[in-house]
Amino acid sequence: MSVVAQAVVGTIVTGSVYGLVGVGFALLFRASKVLSFAQGGFMLLGAFVFYSLVTGGRPFLPAVLVTMITVAAFSAVVYVLIFARVAAREAFATSVATIGLAGVLQAAVGIRYGTAPLSLPDVVSTRAFRILGAVVQVADIVAVVMAVTVVAALVLILRHSQIGLRMNAVADNATLAVHLGISSARIATVAWALAGGTAALAGIAFSLRSAVDPVGVANIGLLAFPAIILGGLGSVGGALAGGLLLAGIQNAVRIGIGAGWVDFVSFALMLGFLFFRPSGLFGKAEVVRL
Amino acid sequence: MSRPHRATLKALALAGAGALVLAACGGGSDAASGGEYNWGINAELSGATSAYGKTLQQGIQAYVDEVNAAGGINGHKIKLTALDNGGEQSRAAANTTQLATAHRVNVIFGNVLSSNCSAAQPVAVRNKVPLACISAAEHNPYVFNIGPDNARAATPLFEAAKKVTGKSDPKTAFVYLNTLTDLALAKDVQAKAAGAGIQLATAQEIDLMSTDYSSQTAKVVAAKPDVVLISHTGPGLLSVLKGVRAAGIQAPFVWLDGTANLTSLASSTDENVYAMTVYSLVQPDATEEGAKAYINAVKSKIKDSSTLMGLNDGEAVMGYLSAKAYGEAMKACGYPCSGEQLKQQLEKLQTSIPGIVDAFGYTADDHYPFKNWYLYNVVGSKATLTQTLAAGSSS
Structure with a gap:
């Protein structure tokens, strides 16, 4: 087993999980200019719903689908019942309100399942493959497949479907889109549903690698922020690219300097990007005509 | 002011002074708490x-x-x-x-x-x-x-390593969290290993915030250890364990203070995982007086x-x-x-x-x-006492 080869595999897998959380951030930002702090909460919810389903005897694939649909529906309902009213005021208020939502979700999950980490049974094969000196587990492959499938599907939807084109219109100019008869509330509802669903998948992918762990999920939710800033806040593809880039930098730091420097470098990088290139690597710089 | 009024005021002042003296005596006294x-x-x-x-x-x-x-x-x-x-x-x-x-x-x-x-x-x-x-x-x-106190656990960990491998000089990989007590433990492990006959092949620190353990796991695998000693959270243990097992290394894992996170192993089928704890695990069918009282309580x-x-x-x-x-x-x-x-x-x-x-x-x-430390072999929800070890001392 080569340390570098294994670090590359770790980068791809962890970057994929960051990407899965990050696409939700990107969708919500595009639809409403809201920076959601609740993605970690939805991720946690997804991990625990999945845990309930698989420990209740559901097979892997149906459990994934039911989890994704449940959390997506819940996320959409939360938007319609609560956030549509807040969003009517301003994006900043909605962003702040998502902090409250994250707290509520974490507390609710804690009441239902407790806050101790829970172990998942072997719902995917425990087989592993050796590729170029690295060991690749089936759980790793599942996480990468999930991320690539989700990002590819979202890119196709955004480019070629009616709803995708409407979402693009709202992202480009929300006011003009409304004048053209596009319901921004409906677009935001769809974005919230998609963001909830992708966060649930991230929760599953992360839990398959270790355990259903509230602390670990919170860490992923937090580290997804530097990832999306690197990739570009409004870019779905950029979220995955940013995730992979951040995970790669973290592993390089871990091997080259030491584990204690990983968080410092991650967040310093985020600050650097916000200062010098706030649109990230793949985001669109906003031009304001005076 | 009449005399009775003065007397009342004096009594009140004395009572107030008394209360102040009692309060000034500080916390830690239940004399004023009504018999509890x-x-x-x-x-x-x-x-x-x-x-x-x-x-x-x-x-x-x-x-x-x-x-x-x-x-x-x-x-x-x-x-x-x-x-x-x-x-x-x-x-x-x-x-x-x-x-x-x-x-x-x-x-x-x-x-x-x-x-x-x-x-x-x-x-x-x-x-x-x-x-x-x-x-x-x-x-x-x-x-x-x-x-x-994990900082005192180096010697018991070495004893556990020898016990589970059956070797007097096991080649050992050590994985630890970056908390104050674990950093002290890591220092102690590295200082005492050779003297205790332990071949310390690698020592890997993993941050509590870490989301990817692949590089540290790869270093553990590359060391080809006889035993892995780990002081980390339940998810941390599982991540390293899965990675090491996937690479084909079947060395026993000894998990320091694993019992506070014991539920992490509930679904484990790995027969080579051991957890160390400072008390005897309470079995549901315990017959000892103290354990039975605990279960009832x-x-x-x-x-x-x-x-x-x-x-x-x-x-x-x-x-x-x-x-x-x-x-x-x-x-x-x-x-x-x-x-x-x-x-x-x-x-x-x-x-x-x-x-x-x-x-x-x-x-x-x-x-x-x-x-003491108690060393248990934990497979899923079953734990079997393997050895009782002396607690060790801090450096």
Whole structure:
């Protein structure tokens, strides 16, 4: 087993999980200019719903689908019942309100399942493959497949479907889109549903690698922020690219300097990007005509 | 002003002065509390580490209910006040002030995080109230450990490594968390390994915030160890274990202080995982007096009290056994018992709780109560005692 080869595999897998959380951030930002702090909460919810389903005897694939649909529906309902009213005021208020939502979700999950980490049974094969000196587990492959499938599907939807084109219109100019008869509330509802669903998948992918762990999920939710800033806040593809880039930098730091420097470098990088290139690597710089 | 009025004023002034003197005597006295002993909990009842704080509270509450139902200690019941520090140092310090001054407690249990115990220390010293901390990083006359001290675990870990491998000089990989006590342990492991006959092939630090363990796991695999010693959280253990097993290494894993996270292994089928703990795990069919009393005390309070995992979840056993031991110290202390008097009794305390700990006690020089580590082979929800090891000492 080569340390570098294994670090590359770790980068791809962890970057994929960051990407899965990050696409939700990107969708919500595009639809409403809201920076959601609740993605970690939805991720946690997804991990625990999945845990309930698989420990209740559901097979892997149906459990994934039911989890994704449940959390997506819940996320959409939360938007319609609560956030549509807040969003009517301003994006900043909605962003702040998502902090409250994250707290509520974490507390609710804690009441239902407790806050101790829970172990998942072997719902995917425990087989592993050796590729170029690295060991690749089936759980790793599942996480990468999930991320690539989700990002590819979202890119196709955004480019070629009616709803995708409407979402693009709202992202480009929300006011003009409304004048053209596009319901921004409906677009935001769809974005919230998609963001909830992708966060649930991230929760599953992360839990398959270790355990259903509230602390670990919170860490992923937090580290997804530097990832999306690197990739570009409004870019779905950029979220995955940013995730992979951040995970790669973290592993390089871990091997080259030491584990204690990983968080410092991650967040310093985020600050650097916000200062010098706030649109990230793949985001669109906003031009304001005076 | 007439004489009777003056007399009344004098009496009031004397009463007020008396009250002031009593208050100035500080916390730690239950003389003014109406016939009860006052105990406090200042723990992580919300936030990321609440699983530990809540189970600690359950264990302590179970003992308090048990003793109160039997008429109390020295005929006086215990009043337990629990405050949540949320894992924050500022709240830990503020709660200690509140418990010591407003609630006049004579002991404060809790502080799962050593940083919170450190934050509470100056307040406890000022008010002369013993702090019974699950995790303590520094020595202090008023701080008493009630949890495992990983910094003392190097020698027991080496003994465990030899036991599970059957070798006198096992090639060892060591993985540790970057907390204060684990960093001290890592230093000790690296300093003492060669002298103990251990071939330390690699030592890997993993941050608590880490989301990817692949590079450290690869270094463990590359070392081709006979045994992996690990001090980390349940998810941390599982991540490294899965990675190492996927690479085809079947070396035994010895997990230091694994029992607070025992539920992490509930679905494990790996037969080569061992967990070390400072107390005997309570089995559902336990016959020893102390373990049976624990099961009776907690069965209405904890979920799943009929299973090994449920009974030993988090810090419940630790809460119960420390409360029971402190109850013995209170009995010797009499009533009332100030915080200072309790501290003196604790420093003489030597007890055992059959089926949980063979020995638990402090001295004036050493506020660490455990004399042993217990090494268990854990497969799913089954744990088998493999060996009892001496506790070791701190460097």
